[in-house]
Amino acid sequence: MKSKDEKKSFSAGALVMKQGEKGDCAYIIEEGLVEVSVQSPDGKVQVVGTRGPGTIIGEMAIVDNAPRAATVKALKDCKMLEITRDDFSQRLHTADPVIQMIAQVILTRYRDILTRSEILRDSSSWPPPEALERSYAAQTDVVESVKIANQFRAALENGELSLYYQPIIDLSKGHVVGFEALMRWIHPEQGFISPGVFIPIAEKSGLIVEASKWALAEACAALRRIEKKLKVKEPLYMSVNFSSHDFAQHDFVDNMLSTIRKADVDPHQIKLEITERLLIQQPDNAKETLQACRDAGIGIAIDDFGTGYSSLSYLYYFPIEILKIDQSFIRVMYKEERSLELVKSIIGLGKNMNLTVIAEGVEDREEARLLRDMGCDTAQGYYFAKPMPEDDVVGLLSRWDPVKIPA
Ligand code: C2E
Ligand code: CA
Ligand code: CA
DSSP: OOOOOEEEEEOTTOEEEOTTSOOOEEEEEEESOEEEEEEOTTSOEEEEEEEOTTOEESGGGGTOOOOOSSEEEESSOEEEEEEEHHHHHHHHHHSOHHHHHHHHHHHHHHHHHHHHHHHHHHHSSOOOHHHHHHHHHHHHHHHHHHHHHHHHHHHHHTTOEEEEEEEEEETTTOOEEEEEEEEEEEETTTEEEOHHHHHHHHHHHTTHHHHHHHHHHHHHHHHHHHHHHHTOSSOOEEEEEOOHHHHTSTTHHHHHHHHHHHTTOOGGGEEEEEEHHHHHHSHHHHHHHHHHHHHTTOEEEEEEETSSOSOOTHHHHSOOOEEEEOHHHHHTTTTOHHHHHHHHHHHHHHHHTTOEEEEOOOOSHHHHHHHHHTTOOEEOSTTTOOOBOHHHHHHHHHTOOOOOOOO
16 A cells, blocks of 8 residues: 655744644654644633654544644754545554554544533533533444444354345346345344445444455355356356455455456456445546456446436546446336436436446336336346345246346
């Protein structure tokens, strides 16, 4: 990973940061001495103290977005290491999961303490009960997340995770063309835990990286088994979800290719599902990574398309093969003219750009018919099949009757 740390020099008398101004970095003082002062609302300036080598200043900027809480001036010539908020969060994302969780708990508490002291300073009274309540809830959330993250780690180690596969259907022929692999976690005590709950926690704790590696290997192996059992003529494909944390790994592409090779699967049968957000957040990294995947034959699908960003220029910039229309648009297509128009435009856009379009969350025949009539290539949703275990997929496909969608 490229570090964005930068050495900065400030000569004696120079202003390092000004109270009330926006800041996006902290500094670790390596040499020199600074003076920290605070101006009260009535304009009085009070020197809080001095800081020397080995201390950190402006650290709240890497915890939250609030303006600088104090003014810092160099008293002597100073050399400092600048740590930007982006660099810090990238480091945190790639750190050991335990360090990450501990850092997050400490940062949240630190912010709470400062918030409380600010409320005290402003109102010269005890914080209102709602403020205490909120900070307590935030802490409890963090504690709960740590608990789930630890249990998820154990689940990963103990083989408690599984994959369900949801068929993707060619709307004109009614055949199954592929699957989306979706992670499932059956907790020994709590039972089913929704991916909507555990995936964000796995992402925050960094455990998603291991989970994704496992999911890709498992999905490839399942694809081979399914094809063998069904003796399919046309190759099926498998679409696997990835997060921005996976992309931040320098060996992401190598891992991906070696896993696919080991499973003896043709890379053209693997699709990588990512969201628009990831592309916008890490454009350069993503471009390189996606191009390498694409060169190897792996297809790139944009998940939840239409919910992220308004700029479409990235569709030209990245080597994309598939657009997955978000289910929220499909759900209200009949009720809202605007959604229908949007779905129509996405299908048109896909056609113009030679991309395959998948409509997600198709729940009834009318939706399927409308989508087919609008020229949508493929669809996925409860109307055709819910996500299911591998054995059920084999059973379902062995008696599959091309889905009849009325003309
Ligand atoms: P997603 O990638 O958008 O996956 C589609 C979700 O829609 C799945 O929810 C699927 O079960 C659900 N779905 C499919 N058809 C229908 C339908 O007709 N109606 C309705 N209401 N829902 C339908 P699921 O399995 O709960 O997963 C939720 C999200 O969790 C996924 O959304 C994805 O963002 C994440 N996720 C799941 N598995 C993985 C994984 O292996 N890795 C990563 N990074 N994320 C995953
Ligand atoms: Ca997906
Ligand atoms: Ca989706």
